Amino acid sequence: MAARTKARKRALEILFEAEARGLNVGQLxxxxxxxxxxxxxxxxxxxxxxxxxxxxxxxxxEVLETYSQGWQLDRMPAVDRAALRVATWEIVWNDEVPDPxxxxxxxxLVQGMSTDESPKFVNGLLARVADVKATIA
Numbered sequence: 001m002a003a004r005t006k007a008r009k010r011a012l013e014i015l016f017e018a019e020a021r022g023l024n025v026g027q028l029x030x031x032x033x034x035x036x037x038x039x040x041x042x043x044x045x046x047x048x049x050x051x052x053x054x055x056x057x058x059x060x061x062e063v064l065e066t067y068s069q070g071w072q073l074d075r076m077p078a079v080d081r082a083a084l085r086v087a088t089w090e091i092v093w094n095d096e097v098p099d100p101x102x103x104x105x106x107x108x109l110v111q112g113m114s115t116d117e118s119p120k121f122v123n124g125l126l127a128r129v130a131d132v133k134a135t136i137a
Contacts, residue, residue: 008086008105012113014050015082024110026054048071052089060088063136067128071121082121087126091132099130 012031018025031052032042053060064084065073075082087106090097103126110118129136 003043004045005105007043008049008092009043009109010046011049011053011086012079012082012109015048015053015085016078019078019082023049027102029054036058049086049089052093053085053128056089056093057085060085060137062093063088063092063129064125067105067132068125075116080110080118083109083114083122084125087122088129091126091130103130105125 006077012027017023029042029047064081068076071106076084081121084096085108086109087102088127090105091099094102103123106122106126107119110122131137
C-alpha cells in the first residue's frame, strides 16, 4: 500500500473514531500524535489531511449536503462521510492531489469498509464535487 494511501486510511480512521465515540476530532488527532496507538507514528500526510478537513469542516459538509441529491449527511454511513470529507478536502483545497486520484482513493476506502452501494455513491458525489470545485473554493 502506497504511503499516501495508508495516510488517507489513517485519516479516515481518526475521523470515523471521533464521530463514533463522540470525541473532538482535533483533540483526538493531538492525542494520536502525542501518543500513537501503534508502533508507528501518524504519517505527516494524515495530520495534514485531518487538519485540512477540520479547517474546512463546515464548507465540506455544506458541499456534500448540497450535491448529494437528497441524502443528508446523517443518513450516510459514517465511513462514507469520513471518506467523502477526506476526498472533498483533497479535491477542493489540496492542489497536490489530482482529482481522479482523490476520487479513486475514496472509492477504494469505502469498497472494503462500507456498503455495496457506497463505491458508486462516493464516485458520483465526488465527481460532481470535482466538476463544481471552482465555485467552492
